[in-house]
Amino acid sequence: MKNFNIYLTGVGGQGIGLLSEILLRAADKAGYPVKGTDTHGLAQRGGIVASRIRIGDKVHSPLIPEGEADLVVALERHEALRGMNLALRDGGTLVYYDAVWQPLPVRLGLSDEISENLIRQECRKRKITGIKVFHENLSDARMQNIALLRVIHQNKLIPELTAEHYRASMEDLMEGTMLQKNLEFFSAPATE
Amino acid sequence: MKKMGDMLLQENPFSEIVMGNTALVRAMVEAGTRVVTSYPGSPTPEIATAIRSIPPAARPFYFEFSTNEKVATEVAFGAAMNGHLSTVFFKSVGLNVASDSFVQLSLMKITGGMVIVLGDDPGANSSQNEQDNRHFAHMSYTPVFEPANPSEVYSFYREAARISRQRQMPIIVRLTTHVCHAKERVEFGGWKPKPHDPAIRFNAADGPFIPITSMVFPKKRRALENLSAIERIAGDSGLNRLVDNQNQNYGIITAGLPFLSLLEVLENAAEQPDILKLAVVYPVSRKRVTQFLQAHDKVLVLEELDNILEKEIKLIAFEEKIGTGIIGKKDAEDWIGEYTPDKVFQVIKKNWPELLPDKPEKQDRISEAPPRPAQMCPGCGHRAAFHAIAKAVSEQDIKVADIGCHTLGFLPPYKMGDILLCMGASTGIGSGMSLFNSTGKVIAFLGDSTFFHAGLPGIINALFNKHQLTLIIMENGTTAMTGHQSHAASGENFNEPVDAIPVRKVLEGFGIEQIHETDTYQMKKLTELVKKAMAEPGLSVVIAKHPCMLKQMREKRRRPGFKSVPVTILQDDCTRRYECVEKFGCPSFVRNKDGRITINHDLCIGDGSCVRVCPSQAINLPKGDRK
Numbered sequence: 001m002k003n004f005n006i007y008l009t010g011v012g013g014q015g016i017g018l019l020s021e022i023l024l025r026a027a028d029k030a031g032y033p034v035k036g037t038d039t040h041g042l043a044q045r046g047g048i049v050a051s052r053i054r055i056g057d058k059v060h061s062p063l064i065p066e067g068e069a070d071l072v073v074a075l076e077r078h079e080a081l082r083g084m085n086l087a088l089r090d091g092g093t094l095v096y097y098d099a100v101w102q103p104l105p106v107r108l109g110l111s112d113e114i115s116e117n118l119i120r121q122e123c124r125k126r127k128i129t130g131i132k133v134f135h136e137n138l139s140d141a142r143m144q145n146i147a148l149l150r151v152i153h154q155n156k157l158i159p160e161l162t163a164e165h166y167r168a169s170m171e172d173l174m175e176g177t178m179l180q181k182n183l184e185f186f187s188a189p190a191t192e
Numbered sequence: 193m194k195k196m197g198d199m200l201l202q203e204n205p206f207s208e209i210v211m212g213n214t215a216l217v218r219a220m221v222e223a224g225t226r227v228v229t230s231y232p233g234s235p236t237p238e239i240a241t242a243i244r245s246i247p248p249a250a251r252p253f254y255f256e257f258s259t260n261e262k263v264a265t266e267v268a269f270g271a272a273m274n275g276h277l278s279t280v281f282f283k284s285v286g287l288n289v290a291s292d293s294f295v296q297l298s299l300m301k302i303t304g305g306m307v308i309v310l311g312d313d314p315g316a317n318s319s320q321n322e323q324d325n326r327h328f329a330h331m332s333y334t335p336v337f338e339p340a341n342p343s344e345v346y347s348f349y350r351e352a353a354r355i356s357r358q359r360q361m362p363i364i365v366r367l368t369t370h371v372c373h374a375k376e377r378v379e380f381g382g383w384k385p386k387p388h389d390p391a392i393r394f395n396a397a398d399g400p401f402i403p404i405t406s407m408v409f410p411k412k413r414r415a416l417e418n419l420s421a422i423e424r425i426a427g428d429s430g431l432n433r434l435v436d437n438q439n440q441n442y443g444i445i446t447a448g449l450p451f452l453s454l455l456e457v458l459e460n461a462a463e464q465p466d467i468l469k470l471a472v473v474y475p476v477s478r479k480r481v482t483q484f485l486q487a488h489d490k491v492l493v494l495e496e497l498d499n500i501l502e503k504e505i506k507l508i509a510f511e512e513k514i515g516t517g518i519i520g521k522k523d524a525e526d527w528i529g530e531y532t533p534d535k536v537f538q539v540i541k542k543n544w545p546e547l548l549p550d551k552p553e554k555q556d557r558i559s560e561a562p563p564r565p566a567q568m569c570p571g572c573g574h575r576a577a578f579h580a581i582a583k584a585v586s587e588q589d590i591k592v593a594d595i596g597c598h599t600l601g602f603l604p605p606y607k608m609g610d611i612l613l614c615m616g617a618s619t620g621i622g623s624g625m626s627l628f629n630s631t632g633k634v635i636a637f638l639g640d641s642t643f644f645h646a647g648l649p650g651i652i653n654a655l656f657n658k659h660q661l662t663l664i665i666m667e668n669g670t671t672a673m674t675g676h677q678s679h680a681a682s683g684e685n686f687n688e689p690v691d692a693i694p695v696r697k698v699l700e701g702f703g704i705e706q707i708h709e710t711d712t713y714q715m716k717k718l719t720e721l722v723k724k725a726m727a728e729p730g731l732s733v734v735i736a737k738h739p740c741m742l743k744q745m746r747e748k749r750r751r752p753g754f755k756s757v758p759v760t761i762l763q764d765d766c767t768r769r770y771e772c773v774e775k776f777g778c779p780s781f782v783r784n785k786d787g788r789i790t791i792n793h794d795l796c797i798g799d800g801s802c803v804r805v806c807p808s809q810a811i812n813l814p815k816g817d818r819k
Contacts, residue, residue, distance in 0.1 A: 011564070024375060028209055035341075037374040039317060045597060045673070046567030046779055060455035062341075062374040065533040067554065082561035090555065099794060100782070103564040107773045107783050108604065111562035122558050141794040 001032055001160060003056035005064045007087035010075030011101045012040065012049050015145035018173065019073070020051035022149060025169035026161050027055045037062035046101075048079060055158075071157055073148055076101050078114045081122065090126045093157055094119070097144045098134040131155065146182045153186070163187070196245035201252070207379045212372045213238035215342040216281075216309065216365075219349035221252055222383045225279050226304070227271035228255045229264035231645065232674035233283030234318035235372040236311035240677070240686070248687055252385060257677050257686050260615075260645040261286035265293045265308070272306040273401070275393030277357055281309035283318075285614060287325050289646060295332040297362040298418070299403050299411035303393055305357030307349065308334070308364045314496050315530035317369050320595070320614060322529075324497035329364055329474045333415040335422040336364045336474040337431075338448040339371060343378045344431075348471060351431060361418045366473070368496070370530070371449055423475040431471035432480060437464035442544065443488030443516075445481065445505060447473045450496050450531035457537045461547050465492075476504045482512050490517040492543055496531040519543050565603055570780045571745070571799035573712040573738020574598045574666055578606035579776050579805065580715035581635070581664065581736075584722035588632040590625050594618035594647075596639035597673045597740075598666040605777045609637070616646025623650070623659035633726045634661040641671040641679040643695055654731045655702055662725045663733045667695055668740040676743045699733055706732035713738060713801050745797050757814045758796035759803065761789050765810035776805040 006023060010016045020036060027034040036053040052064045069087040072094045074080035080096035088094060098116065105111035116132065123130035133151050138144065152158060153166055163186075170182060199208055200218050210218070216239055220228060230240060243255050254271075258264035261282045268278040280290070287294060287310060297306065313319040329336045339348040345367065352363040403411050426432070433451075442465035446454055451469045458464060468484045470476065485491055485508070493502040502520035509518055521527060522542065529535055541548050568575045578601045585591065593599050593609030594617065602609030611621060622636035638647050643665060654661060671677040678684045683692040699707055706728045708721040718736060725732035748754050758780070766789060773781040773789055780796035781789055800813040 012566075013569075021375075025209060028377060033377075034209075035374065035376045037370045039369070039373070045569060045600060046564075048564050058459060060459075061449070061452040061533050062370060062376070063453070063456075063532050065456065065537070078561045078564065081559070082564075085557045085560060101779065101792065101795065102782055103562045104567065104603070104777075104779075105562040107777065107779070107781060109770070109774065109783065113783075113785070114559070114561055118559055125558060126555060 001056050003054065003058055004071075004159060005069045006053040006055075006071045006073060006158065007064055007069035007083055008051040008053070008073045009079045009083040010049055011079060012045060012047055014049070014075040014099070015142055016049045016051055016075060019075075019145035019149060020053060021173055022166065022169045023152075023158065024053050025172055026165040027053065027158070029165045029168050030161050032160070033057055033059065035059055035062045048082070050083075071095070073152065075099060075144055075148065077116070077119070078103055081114050081119055084119075084122065084128065088128060091128065093129045093131070094123060095131040095133065095148060095151055095155075095157060097148050098132050099144060140181075143182065143185055146185050150186050150188075196242060197247060197250070200242060200246055201250060201383070202380075203383055203385075205380060205382045207377050209375055209377050210342055211238060211375045212339075212342040212345040212367060214242045215346040215378050216349055217242040218380050219346045219353075220279060222381055223350050223353035224277055224386065225307075225353065226253050226276035226388070227268055227278040228253050229258050229268045229278070229280045231258055231261045231264050231282050231286060231289075232671055232677040233286055233311070234674060235313060235367070235369040236281050236283055236309070237675045237677070238372070239281055239309070241675075244686075255686060257679075259680060261290040262293050265290040268306060269293065269297060269300075269302070272302045272304040273300070273394050275304040277305045277353060279307045279309060282311070284310065284312045284323055284325060285319055285321065287328055288323075289615070291328065294328070296403065298333040298415035299408070300401060301360045301398065301414070302356070302362060303360055303398075305353060305360065306362045307352050307356055308362060309349070310364060310366045311372055312366060312368045314368055320612065322497060324500065325364075325366060326474055326500045327498070330500070333419050334362050334364050334474075335419065335426075335472060336366050337471060338366045338473045340448050340451050340469070341371065341374055342376050345371060346378055346380065348431060351429070355422070355425065359418055359421065361415075366448075368449055368530075419475050422472065423477060426470075426472035426475065427477035427479040429471055432477070433467075433469040433471075434484075435467035435469070437466050439464060439466045440487065441489045442466070442547065443468070443484055443491040444494050445470065445484060445491060445501065446494040447471070447501070448496065450494050450536060453531050453533040453536040454494055454540075456533040457540060457548065460549055462549075463547065465547070470501070473501060476501065476508070478508055481505055481508050482514065485509055485512075485514045485516045485518070488516055490519065492519040492540070494531070494536065494539065495521070498527060566600055567779050568597060568600050569742045570778055570795050571741035571797045571801055572597070573668055573736070573741065573801075574601060575776065575778060576715055576738065576801045577664075577666060577712040577718060577736040578608045580712065580718035581608060581722050582606055583719045584726065585633070585635060589726075590622070590632050590634045592618040592622040592625065592634065592636040594636070594638050594642055595673075596642055596666065597668075598637055598639060601637070605775050615642050616650060619647065619650030619654050619661070619663055622661040622663070623654045623657070626660045635722070635726065636661055636663050638663060638665050640665060640667040640669065640681055640695055641677075644680045644693075648698075651699075651731075652702060655704060658730055660730060662722065663731065664722070665695060665733060665735045667735055667737045670740050670743055672740045672742065676740065696735060704731060704733055706730070707735065708733070709735040709737065711738055712736045715804065741797065741799060756796070757798045758791050758793050759798060759800065760812045760814070761791060762810045762812050763788060765808050767808040767810070769807055771805055771807055772802055772811065776802055778802055
């Protein structure tokens with residue numbers, strides 16, 4: 001496979017780590033060389049978490065050069081914009097869960113909340129395929145990451161990775177009812 | 193990979209996707225390491241997470257979180273002097289704390305061998321500076337192995353441990369943030385468990401191990417001889433890498449993560465320079481460097497943080513009379529920040545513009561996302577504390593911060609923190625601030641883990657030198673910032689439940705009479721107590737207590753059927769004074785375009801700490817769910 005770079009981002013506590021680990025292992029299961037790394041300095045305290053996954057033979061560093069991500073996966077709307085601005089190449093793909101966790105300046109009334117429309121405009125300008133994911137009645141907010149995984153799979157956003165790879169990877173990392181619940185949700189037919 | 197613990201103890205060779213920190217633990221297992229110690233700090237706490245995944249009875253080594261990095265170093269040293277291969281690990285600035293003991297290590301004949309694992313933090317992702325700990329290695333004659341990825345973390349640790357044991361000397365394995373946290377498939381070797389040998393192997397007759405006055409010199413001589421031996425070993429080590437592209441013009445000497453960034457950048461280069469990647473960055477192999485310099489017209493030293501390799505290499509060139517052009521750091525930018533692929537691109541481009549293509553111009557973005565500073569969690573007791581304390585202090589009072597989650601109090605809307613140095617420094621700084629200061633009162637914050645770590649000397653000093661300040665101890669029962677490690681007042685150590693050493697009793701034992709204490713959710717009371725304490729002469733203490741809610745919520749969520757019930761806003765009662773969102777500042781409050789405040793249900797844990805903050809009583813906590 002030609003190098004394929006995935007940049008994942010969100011706010012500490014949203015489950016980026018698990019989603020990233022699922023993608024990393026899925027790529028490994030598909031037989032591709034893969035590297036990744038996380039940055040989560042103070043992320044546990046509501047800061048930004050970033051994770052990178054790099055698939056391909058010519059990958060050296062676990063860090064993605066600016067503007068060279070093929071796919072940005074975001075779990076929050078503000079971080080979707082920040083992530084695509086920083087990491088995504090023109091013509092790449094953004095998939096984001098439309099949760100809104102307002103950053104401090106928005107809550108203090110110093111900045112405006114980022115709207116869906118702004119993200120759409122930015123996508124149009126840079127020929128980016130933007131996919132918004134949102135479930136009105138998700139039983140558990142902690143499944144937002146699997147909601148994204150579902151869409152990543154259904155739209156084949158990572159070349160060559162199949163449902164089997166994702167499923168096997170989830171089985172590596174979860175067990176019991178958590179695994180069951182997430183597998184069911186992952187496998188349910190697309191409703192969007 | 194179902195269970196990390198089983199994986200780490202597998203007896204047959206295997207491969208697995210792991211992060212650098214986990215690879216290190218497998219390396220310790222295979223190397224026969226017997227004693228491991230630490231004090232938690234990013235980027236290294238996942239080393240302990242991996243250790244914890246091995247059930248205590250099956251663990252092939254002893255592990256503890258010590259009260260601070262210095263004590264951790266001493267415990268590991270003591271064990272090594274008794275013949276047990278030991279390892280101490282901590283974050284970059286942890287070495288400052290450990291240094292008084294650390295700098296002595298190379299003077300000692302360390303029977304069992306001892307590896308010091310450092311998690312340096314170029315880019316200051318989670319530290320108060322980006323110090324380059326190779327300086328400490330030079331000062332203490334301690335060799336440094338520097339891996340670039342998880343596979344090398346594994347193989348370099350094993351080699352460092354082997355040499356350390358063989359030569360009975362300390363060796364550093366220096367990791368950096370994105371080496372600790374990098375993930376890839378690593379090939380591991382086999383391992384056979386060996387029973388612990390209880391024989392005493394410390395023999396005082398091998399000493400004396402007392403480095404004072406002239407007894408220092410033979411020990412220093414031994415340290416220097418060891419260093420020379422390692423310099424020779426480093427030259428022949430298969431861990432170095434020479435990327436030979438038959439280029440007689442361009443050569444690059446580098447090490448660690450910058451090597452990977454360099455390979456990334458060179459994918460688009462007009463021609464491929466030769467690269468010497470050093471595994472041992474101190475002492476530098478004279479032979480390898482000489483050969484490399486002689487084979488190239490110009491050599492660039494690509495080095496993250498300070499110009500340590502550069503100076504060594506230039507010295508070698510001078511002494512060996514080599515005329516090769518050596519390019520090192522040019523300006524401050526070269527000294528600052530992590531050497532990511534983007535940074536390395538800039539460095540190479542600046543020096544050898546002909547080698548790299550121009551980057552396409554970045555299109556302007558329509559808008560940028562507002563910054564997202566780290567925040568205290570929903571329900572955090574520190575937030576309630578800062579909200580209450582803000583009502584007790586005035587503008588000209590000086591607020592001295594310390595290290596911990598409560599450091600975040602310096603941010604708006606609280607602005608509770610004007611100055612910060614390092615762990616445990618607040619009481620000492622506050623004492624100095626109180627001298628010749630009759631207008632502003634001084635308050636100092638301190639966390640409970642830090643209280644034991646480095647806080648005590650400052651407190652005792654303030655007491656016996658009669659300084660005038662109020663110390664506020666933010667007690668949450670855990671070392672929260674680094675991932676909830678227990679400390680002396682937690683009631684458990686890493687391995688088992690133990691009697692807690694209560695902070696209050698320690699203070700009482702010192703003879704401090706002015707000790708006030710309350711749960712931080714009792715905000716009115718806390719405001720009053722802080723006012724009272726600040727009016728008292730000498731050192732007064734307020735213990736502002738509330739358990740870490742992140743830890744508590746994680747434990748609760750594991751129970752089947754648990755559901756938190758968020759607060760609601762009574763829209764008819766809300767008078768839009770925004771006390772909740774602008775002054776209390778819990779991230780669960782959502783400020784809507786139409787001026788309404790609503791609640792983010794993903795975030796609110798229903799703790800109710802905000803209820804009394806609203807002047808219009810518009811925050812409603814559903815009854816019966818008070819946690």
